[in-house]
Amino acid sequence: MTYLKKINALLLVAILALSVFVSPLAALAQSEEIVAKVNGVAITRQQFIDLLEAEFGHFVLQELIQRELVRQKAEQLQVTVDEAEFAETYEMVMAQVGGPAALQLMLMQNGLTEEMFKDQIRFSMLASALTQAEVQASEEDLRKFFEENRAYYDQPLAVEVSHILVETEEQARDLLAQLEQGADLAALAQEHSLDPGTAPYGGYLGMITEGLTVPEFETVAFSLTEGAYGLAESVYGWHVITVHSKQEAKAADYAVIADQVEYDYRRTKALDLQSYLYRLEQEAELEVIWQPK
Secondary structure, three states, rough: OOOOOOHHHHHHHHHEEEEEEEEOHHHHOOOOOOOEEEEEEEEHHHHHHHHHHHHHHHHHHHHHHHHHHHHHHHHOOOOOOOHHHHHHHHHHHHHOOHHHHHHHHHHHHHHOOOHHHHHHHHHHHHHHHHHHHHHOHHHHHHHHHHHHOOHHHOOEEEEEEEEEEOOOHHHHHHHHHHOOOOOOOOHHHHHHHOOOOOOHOOOEEEEEEOOOHHHHHHHHHOOOOOEEEEEEEOOEEEEEEEEEEEEOOEEEOOHHHHHHHHHHHHHHOOOHHHHHHHHHHHHOOOOOOOOOO
């Protein structure tokens, strides 16, 4: 049973935060191998390991304990990391840090290999999935959550619009006449529109819902039929508006989106990652024998 969905921003932060504690200690064998010399005086690998253990041993041991707790809980609840979702997540993490080159630089700066980093992402994804899997979600709870969040699930009335913003009514009416005679709206918008956000894209504003634009613009946009043009004056100037398509308001059907509602409910009610790991520690029978040298 897998509860994994797309990675969210909080999980990404957790991955990047936890990854700096991935320990190189397990890969270091005890040895008298010399790792450095200072004016002829040798520093051995054992000295190096001892200092690492003294300074970071607590963090490393805590992570090893948490990993085992997560492994046991995942086995108990039969929660796994889906490989396709892992690949998608890894690509997202790479994009967030600035691409492959930036990721390699980050890994080098933190003394990590790519495999160590991937392993940490898997651990974070699995732990995050467990936080959701442990949320109790009855049918009554889910339906109540759905009703309380109908504004999120219902499809609102929306229109897909483009516009050209100019200073004067005369300019607006001239452009409107050209459009009604077959002129290309995108070309006119790129040449004349004063809206820096849409002019480079041919005046395309995209889908808008009620309340997202100034009232004067909205009134005209929602009154137009598909393919029609209209004028509106606002505090920004004069708008030449066209509607490409309309999306009618539609109430969500719980039966159709029940899986999405359950995922949203679990994600909303789940503990944050650190709190969940702390809870696992509190519930477990732990015996810490290690003492720093």
